[in-house]
Amino acid sequence: MMRTYSGHSSARASNQLYRTNLAKGQTGLSIAFDLPTQTGYDPDHILAHGEVGKVGVPVSHLGHMRTLLDSIPPGKMNTSMTINATAAWMLALYVANAREQGVDSRELRGTTQNDIVKEYLSRGTYIFPPAPSKRLIVDMVAWCAQNAPKWNPMNVCSYHLQEAGATPVQEIAFSLATAIDVLDAVRDSGQVSADQFDQVFGSISFFVNAGIRFIEEVCKMRAFTDLWERIAVERYDVKDPKARRFRYGVQVNSLGLTEAQPENNVQRIVLEMLAVTLSKRARARSVQLPAWNEALGLPRPWDQQGSLRMQQVLAFETDLLEHGDIFDGSTVIEAKTAELRDAAWAELQDVIALGGAFNAVDDLKGRLVRSMAERTRRIETGEQTVVGVNSYTEAEESPLGGEDNILIVDPAVEKETIADVTAWRSARDGAAVEAALGELRRAAEDGSNIMEPSIALAQAGGTTGEWAGVLREIFGEFRAPTGVNAAVGRRTNELAGVADFVKSMAGGPPRFLVAKPGLDGHSNGAEQIAVAARDAGMEVVYSGIRLTPEQIVASARDEDPDVVGLSILSGSHMELVPEVVDLLRAEGVDAPVIVGGIIPEEDRDRLRARGVSAVYTPKDFDIARIMREVAELAAAHRRS
Numbered sequence: 001m002m003r004t005y006s007g008h009s010s011a012r013a014s015n016q017l018y019r020t021n022l023a024k025g026q027t028g029l030s031i032a033f034d035l036p037t038q039t040g041y042d043p044d045h046i047l048a049h050g051e052v053g054k055v056g057v058p059v060s061h062l063g064h065m066r067t068l069l070d071s072i073p074p075g076k077m078n079t080s081m082t083i084n085a086t087a088a089w090m091l092a093l094y095v096a097n098a099r100e101q102g103v104d105s106r107e108l109r110g111t112t113q114n115d116i117v118k119e120y121l122s123r124g125t126y127i128f129p130p131a132p133s134k135r136l137i138v139d140m141v142a143w144c145a146q147n148a149p150k151w152n153p154m155n156v157c158s159y160h161l162q163e164a165g166a167t168p169v170q171e172i173a174f175s176l177a178t179a180i181d182v183l184d185a186v187r188d189s190g191q192v193s194a195d196q197f198d199q200v201f202g203s204i205s206f207f208v209n210a211g212i213r214f215i216e217e218v219c220k221m222r223a224f225t226d227l228w229e230r231i232a233v234e235r236y237d238v239k240d241p242k243a244r245r246f247r248y249g250v251q252v253n254s255l256g257l258t259e260a261q262p263e264n265n266v267q268r269i270v271l272e273m274l275a276v277t278l279s280k281r282a283r284a285r286s287v288q289l290p291a292w293n294e295a296l297g298l299p300r301p302w303d304q305q306g307s308l309r310m311q312q313v314l315a316f317e318t319d320l321l322e323h324g325d326i327f328d329g330s331t332v333i334e335a336k337t338a339e340l341r342d343a344a345w346a347e348l349q350d351v352i353a354l355g356g357a358f359n360a361v362d363d364l365k366g367r368l369v370r371s372m373a374e375r376t377r378r379i380e381t382g383e384q385t386v387v388g389v390n391s392y393t394e395a396e397e398s399p400l401g402g403e404d405n406i407l408i409v410d411p412a413v414e415k416e417t418i419a420d421v422t423a424w425r426s427a428r429d430g431a432a433v434e435a436a437l438g439e440l441r442r443a444a445e446d447g448s449n450i451m452e453p454s455i456a457l458a459q460a461g462g463t464t465g466e467w468a469g470v471l472r473e474i475f476g477e478f479r480a481p482t483g484v485n486a487a488v489g490r491r492t493n494e495l496a497g498v499a500d501f502v503k504s505m506a507g508g509p510p511r512f513l514v515a516k517p518g519l520d521g522h523s524n525g526a527e528q529i530a531v532a533a534r535d536a537g538m539e540v541v542y543s544g545i546r547l548t549p550e551q552i553v554a555s556a557r558d559e560d561p562d563v564v565g566l567s568i569l570s571g572s573h574m575e576l577v578p579e580v581v582d583l584l585r586a587e588g589v590d591a592p593v594i595v596g597g598i599i600p601e602e603d604r605d606r607l608r609a610r611g612v613s614a615v616y617t618p619k620d621f622d623i624a625r626i627m628r629e630v631a632e633l634a635a636a637h638r639r640s
Contacts, residue, residue, distance in 0.1 A: 002311045005082065005251060005288050006304060007032035007057035009413045011067035014057040017301060018072060026308055028078040029110075030288050031068070032056035033090070035519035035570055038125040039546070040086050040468025043417040046548055050575030051519045052414040055298075056082075060421050060464045065093040066100070074098040079110035080155070080249065080286070085127040087114040088136050089467045092454035095148070099459075111152040111205060111249075114140060117178045118157045120361045120480040121368055122164035124521015124545045127468060130358040132475035136450060137182055142191035143451035145200050152205045154182060155249070162209035163255045164524050165372025168220045168340055171209070173347035174364055176227060177357040179204055180348075183236065184356075191449065201236055202243030208284075210252045210272040216340075217275035219333060221282035223341035224248070227348075249286035250276045257295040259598075259619040261388030261395050265292040270310055277314065279333075280325040287311055295618055297600050298409065298571065366486025369527050376528050377494060379621050389621055408600075409571065421463060428461030436460040437470055444474040482544050484527055488534045495536040498627045502537040510634030513561035513591075514542040515552045517580055520570035521545050525596055528623065529565060536627045538634075549576060553583040561591050562634035568597040578610040585611070592633045596620075 006021065007014040018029055033056040036048035042060050043052045052058050059065055069077075074097060083090045091112050095105050116133040119126040126133065137154055144153040158166070158175035166174065183201065186192055192200055208224070210217050228246040232238040252272035257265045269289050276284040289307035291299035314320060327333045354360035378384035385391050436457040443453045457467060502509050514530045516523060523545050530542040541559050556564055564584065566577055573595060581593050592613040599607070604615045613633055616626060 002027045002287065002308060005030045005032050008298060009053040009409050010417065011057055011059065011064040015068050015070050020301060021304065021308065024305060024308060025312055028080065028286060030080045031082065033083055034058045037464055038083060038086060039519050040127050040464060042421055042463050042465030043414060044421060045465060047519055047546065050572035051570060052417050053409050054571040058417050059090065059093065061424050061461060062093055062096055062458050063424055065097045069097060074101060075103040075107040082113050084113055084116050084119050084125055086464060086468060087112045088140050088450055088454050089464060091140065092451065092458045095455050096458040105148040108148050109150045111155045113157055113207065114154045115157040115178060117357045117361065118160045121365050122160040124523055126478055126480060128471065128475040129478040130361060134182065134185055134358050138185045138189050139450045141182065141186050141200060142189060143449055144203065145192050145196055149199060152203055155205050155207045157207045159207050159209040159251055161368065162211060162253065164368045165375050166368055167371055168216055169343045169347050170367060170371065172220065172224055172227065172344035173351060174357060175206065176231065176348050177351040180231065181356040181358050197236065198238050198240045198243040201232060201238045202240065206248035208248050208250050210250050210276045212253060212256050212268055212272060214271055214275050215336060218279050218327060219336040219340055221276055222279060222337045223344060225282045226341055227345060247285050250284040251288045251290065254290050254294055257290060258386060258389050259295040259617055262293055262296060263398055264388050273310060273314065278320060279327050295598065297598060362481045365481045365483035369483035369531065370486055372524055372528060373531050376623060380494060380623055389619065432460040433462050436462055437466060441470050441474065444471055479544060482527060482542060484530045484542060488531055494624055495532060495627060498536040498624055498631060501628065502631050505635055507638055509537050509539050510562040510631060511539040511541065511559060512563050512565060512630060513556055513559055514540060514565045515547055516545045516567050517547055517549055517552055517576045518568060518570060518572045519546055520568055522569045526567035529596065532623045532627050533630065549580045549583050552580055553587055556584055556589045556591065557587050562637055563630050564591050564593045566593065566595045573597060573599055574603055574606065577607055577612060581611040592637055
């Protein structure tokens with residue numbers, strides 16, 4: 001299965017992109033949803049401001065799903081949806097659209113990611129607390145077993161664990177623990193009979209990350225395969241050999257893609273693709289590749305075409321897929337596989353002893369932040385080489401550079417989408433929507449399966465924000481742990497010089513407010529900055545993700561920081577950062593503001609012109625330098 005992860009701006013624009021990619025030889029869809037859709041907000045919600053259509057396609061109602069999949073037959077297409085907290089709702093919209101076309105849900109093929117644990121740990125698009133979130137996943141698994149047996153209701157996602165710093169051992173163990181937690185809950189729910197359980201087990205798939213350490217990644221996948229077979233036999237007594245298969249899709253590592261010398265990303269992507277295709281007994285069933293310029297911003301269609309062609313060259317020009325497993329019998333491979341397998345099994349038992357993945361979110365988050373702090377330290381000190389970043393930095397000017405090397409989403413998309421949703425609400429049968437919302441509320445309260453009421457709401461014309469709003473009322477909302485405290489004290493040697501400067505500052509240690517405005521949940525950078533600032537002796541205020549500009553300004557007014565740091569990776573920086581700066585100044589907060597994230601070159605001067613003191617991007621790997629500059633900004637602010 002060949003896919004490119006895509007979607008942006010609007011359902012119509014994304015449909016055109018999908019049809020173009022399918023015409024070029026792509027064999028499946030991989031839908032990227034925008035952040036309001038992922039976090040259960042309609043585009044006119046305050047938190048959706050600046051985020052509509054940026055990192056994916058907005059889907060607020062059935063009309064959007066119709067447009068998104070126009071001329072793409074639901075009974076023939078294999079569709080992967082990267083969706084988690086609102087997975088039940090997106091599947092409901094998908095099923096409702098198929099039913100309109102006379103396609104029974106039993107014919108649908110595809111996958112909903114639906115792994116909320118990794119959202120708590122790394123990606124941040126959670127809504128509800130762990131217990132009701134697990135209940136929603138169980139309902140989807142059970143409904144699919146009865147009504148959509150060809151659909152994978154959950155795609156356990158270790159991909160983002162590696163992006164958050166997980167070692168191979170942690171990546172294997174934490175994701176297997178998540179799968180076990182859900183499977184145990186499905187088994188105990190009474191919604192699936194014992195003779196259906198083999199099918200349920202076989203419906204759980206995985207989505208993994210292929211990093212640059214080729215041998216380690218090959219062995220990781222072989223260890224994954226062995227351990228899944230062991231769990232199937234020992235824990236669940238799965239009899240069907242086909243159901244015991246470790247079925248996984250892969251996207252190769254985005255964490256390792258570099259803004260500096262981005263052309264180096266091409267060979268990184270190819271090597272990482274080979275790591276998950278060469279070992280036949282641990283080969284990915286589907287592969288989606290990032291584009292070379294994803295560290296710069298949103299890829300263009302031409303960039304995505306290049307990633308698709310990489311897969312096609314491997315599949316149709318080379319002989320790499322024509323042979324048995326070429327690694328069988330290798331003493332190096334077998335030894336490394338055994339090492340990872342045994343260590344991951346021990347780590348898995350430790351997580352299970354903590355009560356399982358859902359109960360151990362706080363502990364697991366702390367472990368990942370520590371791992372990422374160690375990775376960052378290795379790169380900064382040169383122990384881990386990243387070509388073009390901390391070594392071999394001399395380079396000719398790239399002909400691939402310039403202002404047109406990424407796709408820029410038109411800011412008008414947000415206004416157009418708000419107008420669309422407003423018109424949709426006005427045209428629908430309001431009484432039918434209210435009745436459907438009432439049935440959804442009843443199901444949430446009495447514990448009955450959530451899927452059929454969700455499908456009924458989709459058919460009645462309900463919206464993403466309305467579906468999530470009802471469940472927010474019943475289940476409440478969750479604030480995931482930051483993991484920062486667990487990693488403090490790990491980098492004091494590298495930051496000793498900054499710490500000495502901080503100690504010498506008149507007025508005591510500077511207070512540094514780190515904040516993430518908008519819906520961007522990728523908090524790794526913010527967490528590492530917070531950890532480093534504390535290790536450098538600063539007082540840090542960091543309350544996690546998903547804050548409105550008004551909330552950030554209120555915190556700054558109350559905490560009186562010497563420096564305010566904003567982290568944004570979703571492309572909403574030109575909307576949200578100037579708004580925060582203006583509100584700060586209106587409240588009389590004159591602390592310097594710095595910004596970090598994936599920010600195109602042409603936007604950096606525009607942000608400085610709007611009052612930002614410094615801009616940092618992924619190429620700024622020297623944390624000690626950043627901390628020194630933050631401390632100097634604080635000292636200058638105190639003198640002014």
